[in-house]
Amino acid sequence: MTADAPLKQPGRPSLIQVAALSGVSAKTASRALSGEGYVAAKTRQRVHEAADQLGYRPNGVARDLRRGAKASTLVGLISGDLANPFYSRLASGLERKLRVNGLQLITASTEENPEWERQLTDTLLERRVRGLVIASTMAGHDHLAGERIHGIPFVFVDRPPVGLSADAVLLDNRGGARQAARHLVEAGHRRIGVIGDLSRLFTHRDRIGGFAEVVETAGITGWADYLLEDAHDVATAERAVRELLGRTPAPTALFTLNNRITTGAVRALRGHPSPPALIGFDELDLGDFLGVSVITHDPEEMGRWAAQLLLDQLFGDADEPARHVVLPTRLLVRDSSERPPRDLGG
Amino acid sequence: MTADAPLKQPGRPSLIQVAALSGVSAKTASRALSGEGYVAAKTRQRVHEAADQLGYRPNGVARDLRRGAKASTLVGLISGDLANPFYSRLASGLERKLRVNGLQLITASTEENPEWERQLTDTLLERRVRGLVIASTMAGHDHLAGERIHGIPFVFVDRPPVGLSADAVLLDNRGGARQAARHLVEAGHRRIGVIGDLSRLFTHRDRIGGFAEVVETAGITGWADYLLEDAHDVATAERAVRELLGRTPAPTALFTLNNRITTGAVRALRGHPSPPALIGFDELDLGDFLGVSVITHDPEEMGRWAAQLLLDQLFGDADEPARHVVLPTRLLVRDSSERPPRDLGG
DNA sequence: ATGAAAGCGCTAACAT
DNA sequence: ATGTTAGCGCTTTCAT
Numbered sequence: 001m002t003a004d005a006p007l008k009q010p011g012r013p014s015l016i017q018v019a020a021l022s023g024v025s026a027k028t029a030s031r032a033l034s035g036e037g038y039v040a041a042k043t044r045q046r047v048h049e050a051a052d053q054l055g056y057r058p059n060g061v062a063r064d065l066r067r068g069a070k071a072s073t074l075v076g077l078i079s080g081d082l083a084n085p086f087y088s089r090l091a092s093g094l095e096r097k098l099r100v101n102g103l104q105l106i107t108a109s110t111e112e113n114p115e116w117e118r119q120l121t122d123t124l125l126e127r128r129v130r131g132l133v134i135a136s137t138m139a140g141h142d143h144l145a146g147e148r149i150h151g152i153p154f155v156f157v158d159r160p161p162v163g164l165s166a167d168a169v170l171l172d173n174r175g176g177a178r179q180a181a182r183h184l185v186e187a188g189h190r191r192i193g194v195i196g197d198l199s200r201l202f203t204h205r206d207r208i209g210g211f212a213e214v215v216e217t218a219g220i221t222g223w224a225d226y227l228l229e230d231a232h233d234v235a236t237a238e239r240a241v242r243e244l245l246g247r248t249p250a251p252t253a254l255f256t257l258n259n260r261i262t263t264g265a266v267r268a269l270r271g272h273p274s275p276p277a278l279i280g281f282d283e284l285d286l287g288d289f290l291g292v293s294v295i296t297h298d299p300e301e302m303g304r305w306a307a308q309l310l311l312d313q314l315f316g317d318a319d320e321p322a323r324h325v326v327l328p329t330r331l332l333v334r335d336s337s338e339r340p341p342r343d344l345g346g
Numbered sequence: 347m348t349a350d351a352p353l354k355q356p357g358r359p360s361l362i363q364v365a366a367l368s369g370v371s372a373k374t375a376s377r378a379l380s381g382e383g384y385v386a387a388k389t390r391q392r393v394h395e396a397a398d399q400l401g402y403r404p405n406g407v408a409r410d411l412r413r414g415a416k417a418s419t420l421v422g423l424i425s426g427d428l429a430n431p432f433y434s435r436l437a438s439g440l441e442r443k444l445r446v447n448g449l450q451l452i453t454a455s456t457e458e459n460p461e462w463e464r465q466l467t468d469t470l471l472e473r474r475v476r477g478l479v480i481a482s483t484m485a486g487h488d489h490l491a492g493e494r495i496h497g498i499p500f501v502f503v504d505r506p507p508v509g510l511s512a513d514a515v516l517l518d519n520r521g522g523a524r525q526a527a528r529h530l531v532e533a534g535h536r537r538i539g540v541i542g543d544l545s546r547l548f549t550h551r552d553r554i555g556g557f558a559e560v561v562e563t564a565g566i567t568g569w570a571d572y573l574l575e576d577a578h579d580v581a582t583a584e585r586a587v588r589e590l591l592g593r594t595p596a597p598t599a600l601f602t603l604n605n606r607i608t609t610g611a612v613r614a615l616r617g618h619p620s621p622p623a624l625i626g627f628d629e630l631d632l633g634d635f636l637g638v639s640v641i642t643h644d645p646e647e648m649g650r651w652a653a654q655l656l657l658d659q660l661f662g663d664a665d666e667p668a669r670h671v672v673l674p675t676r677l678l679v680r681d682s683s684e685r686p687p688r689d690l691g692g
Numbered sequence: 693a694t695g696a697a698a699g700c701g702c703t704a705a706c707a708t
Numbered sequence: 709a710t711g712t713t714a715g716c717g718c719t720t721t722c723a724t
Contacts, residue, residue: 026702027710031709038709039710058472059474059702062701062703062716063702063703064702065407065716065717083434092429104466106422107428107454122403124452127407127418127473146401151403286609372718373719404717408719409718409719410700411701
């Protein structure tokens, strides 16, 4: 019971070593360090000194194993691209709400690669995070079916679960696209170029759907000729816009389906002698400065809702049915969409 | 040895249950599921079926505990603000390089709050991530002293370790600020407004230092009268710029010490009849479009270097001394800095 | 090709 | 106020 703990250098010291060095049992050392109470002040101090001296750091893995998954304070967020301000603002809203509830957010990026999403969810699930928020890029989610029943709570954001009933926070993509389309159609535009993201994504398809409703109701046929898809990054979007503008007849207006694509369009339109009208889905950094009309919404609010649904699953009734929250969009008219159609074609 | 495993619903099934259901021992089940080999094809299949049926998911916490910390594939990145494109690009470079080496990146944000940084590092360290990359907002790092010796490897980015020898990847802040200052001074500016971030941050102080060197050499006195600090967000920066422009005499040029502050300045200068020259540290989204001159550098490269240093610590000699890498900056002249000083004052 | 036993580091449960 | 025992779920060793 003296200070000579078995020195298996250079591994990290364990609680046992701390206990040995301070001449108490493991449990007492544990109590002293975790502040559980019922430890004499003197003992407590001796244990702390021993811990400091050895450079002891508790092993959270062992603790979690013993205490069960409920001990973890980590919540994971998995998304396609954390560099996108939409997701980073979502993450920010989520994090703040989690933090006041004693939870910590960790985020991971899949770069819209389903295989990486699968690996990341597996890793985080296996390491027993407390909960998971997913902006999924996968086509289906059968592999998560077991989780909700006897596992880790999760919430889908931005994109809904497929083949699975689960909580989700979504945007009114259809409604937003309708607002944009109506705005352009009412200004007299008949040839509207639409530039979209990866065509497999739910958000993309829904936005196209909303747009189609409006233009078809307005009697505009052949709109799909001016639809370009899979422009996932700024450069591709820029090229797509140039291509559209080079056509005869050229579109008199542009609807870009997310913030990156809008950025590409802004670039492509730079210095253009008679640019088409432009409206984009998602707010843009410096959007007011640039004078770009947008369909705006509140990514932080989406994050806060995701946190709320997760907290309800963690601390509320376990048997609640899955809930879906749909957040509204708002049309923000700035200069770029006020350019009238400038010819008689169409 | 029949299928009646102890049903302690509603917890998750363990390997034992899978083993029981398939009529083999735990070890055999483990072998079958982890692909370790030496399992009969038939057995393997039976085990997999049982696992699927129960919705089994291996417990990574238990696995890590048994295997030791080297089993983890998670590397953490802790930074002050992941929504800032500088950090998200850094994260992207880091992630790609880690991924090809079989490691996964998780990120966490401290919002420049030292207490939260402390909590997050503790949590990740205790849960035994494989390595840690930190853009630290703390004043000192004694608490990490033990880690490098018998613990988890870490690398500092953007801001150096204080009171501790550790690997780091830094920017040539001083040199970059000198480039900016020289550029403005050579154009004849004598009254240069400088708007800085949190004054306690290393990067901030270093940039001020580089600027001071140049202007003092040029015989400009009283430059500090035009220095405004602690403009940590866009709105504060915008206000700071307005304040500077309202002075008599007003500065003829502005040097903004990071991307957020530059954004604020761009806003403040909007519609100004005779705006001062402007140059900012860090590239800006749409910076070319906006015509803002900047001191640019490569955040992805910083991420890749951080990955390299971490990988060297993980797989190379453990006893290497700490290494510091300093990345260069480049002056990118666009319209905003070409505006000449417009009066005789100074 | 399979199994039994031990133990990773910690804490819950039950002493004392 | 402190100690003992057992066990979280897995994998390592060593048998067979």
